[in-house]
Amino acid sequence: MTSHSSASPTAKKSLWILLSVVVIDLIGFGIVIPILPFYAEAYGATAFQLGLLVTSFAGMQFLMAPVWGRISDRMGRRPVILVTIAGTSLALLIFGLADSLLWLFVGRILGGVFGANISVATAYITDLTGEEDRTRWMGMIGASFGVGFILGPAIGGLLSPYGYHVPILLAAGMAAVNFLYAAANLREPERREAVTVGIISATRSYALSRFVRRMTVLYFLFTFGVSQLETMFGFFMLKRFGYEAWDLAWLLVVMAVVMAGIQGGAIRSLSRRFGEYRLLMTGSAVLAVACAAIPFMPTVAVLLIPLVFSSVGRGIAQPSMLSLVSSATTEKNRGTVMGGFQSGASLARVLGPMAAGALFEVEAWGPFVTAGVMMLLVLSVAAGLDLASIKADPTPAPEAQPG
Template sequence: MARSRSPLYVLFLTVFIDLVGFGIIIPVLPLYAEEFHAGPVAIGWLTGIYSGMQIIFTPILGRLSDRYGRRPVLMLSLAGTAVGFLLMGLAQTLTLLFVARIIAGITGGNISIPQAYIADVTTPEERSKWMGMIGAAFWLGFTFGPMIGGIMSRVSHSAPFYVAAVMAAVNVVVLYFILPESLPKEQRSQPHKDTSIAEVFRHGNGWMFGLVVATYFFLVAGFTIMTTLFALFTSRRFG
């Protein structure tokens, strides 16, 4: 039997706010980095290092949420995201900007936690619907975030980072007061042997699974290249 749906709407709002905060910095990050004399290669690394940290720490955050609960790990990750955004706004050197991006990337790999939360509180019949809702929240946040970031950049190139930090902090407060824990203590797992990449492919129908992964990789890579360089392109082409 599924529990009350109200926590799922809170979770929808949480993911939406999280992605608005993430999207806010997309239009301004390359231009902001140029203020620290970063070239195109450095800007590419500045973008990529965030995702690189997410690749490493997303499964770690997922395992921590299995052991300690969804709510505290999600709150901690959002608090770290707020710190990362704040440091980006306060950065006075390119090195500090990289450090801030690393912090934000480490704590930003939290999308698996809302998905696990949904699995905890929904029936199999409702699960795909709510997974789709989380996907919708993701893309809604990604839609409105860059628009807000573009508007805030009229104040200064650092202003969007402060707004993103505030939104992440608001998210922590919302979670603390409204979102209940979904994973009872008796159901939390103990540390176990990690699954290797080879095992994932072996149990994922081999080459078919690899083809899906490769397709998604190139899709996301193309999208990331466009979003990373689009601000620089439009700035140089149209002034």
């Protein structure tokens, strides 16, 4: 398809199948979120060990996102998606059946290895969409996160009284069913020509793209800021308002509903009217103010105001970034570029939680104000983007193949 055309009916069917696969995958991920601290504590984990558990997952995602992206460029999107879903099921099974802290780490490390597949999903979308509707489908990926964070925590909270392992094993079973569904229905997207570019040349092409480099830095700052909110919000609610895990789960659901509504519906019309760049700037500005305001709200009712606005800001900024960077790819380097781009976010999720914990120990408002500062830095980097350079770089020459 041309870069400006809309997705064909066949492509749209494939995209909806992909989204259903991603949603099921993310529901399983969301199930673990509200119970992870309690599950780790049951095996004697200290606060520092809990931080390492979170970091081990994000760290492996950081390392594996470009690897899976490059493999998908060479071998296809579908095989990588299938392998990572199957691996996720295995990782959750190990995590749910763990009888020691060591096996918890094994499960989360494997979960990070196989959970680094969102870059492949975004490359799949870019393969099948043109500029006209790409932002909409990138927004749908964001909405999939929203659905995962709506249903996942609710399911995890509902089943946790029966044992923390129960919702985790359910997530493992969902991943297994998801693998069977994807194997039966997901098709490889059509691309104009086979990918024969070597990994060194493709990686060099990514590194030399000034626009993509800036976008990766921007996404790192954005995700570092968001991770401050995500990591310490539950602990803040516990200390400030005496919230329990069940209360926290439903508050997270409210935030996710708002974000899913933005990314799943409004983002397409907004992007057509204002463009991705303006949405990126506006969303980041809204998020900066909202994050910084959260710790200073006197009641939960008043706190809902900046929480809702933080979801709105994230809902319009994040898919706009994904759409902008995807515009700077070719069919031959798309997986590599999106993998490298997502690795910036994964690195932020390694460093962000550790920084959030240290800041919270100093001042409870520290992580939230830091999140606001990160969004101001996002605005600063975004202001220096050369929008005229948003075009696919020339594809590097193929490397010699052995034999």
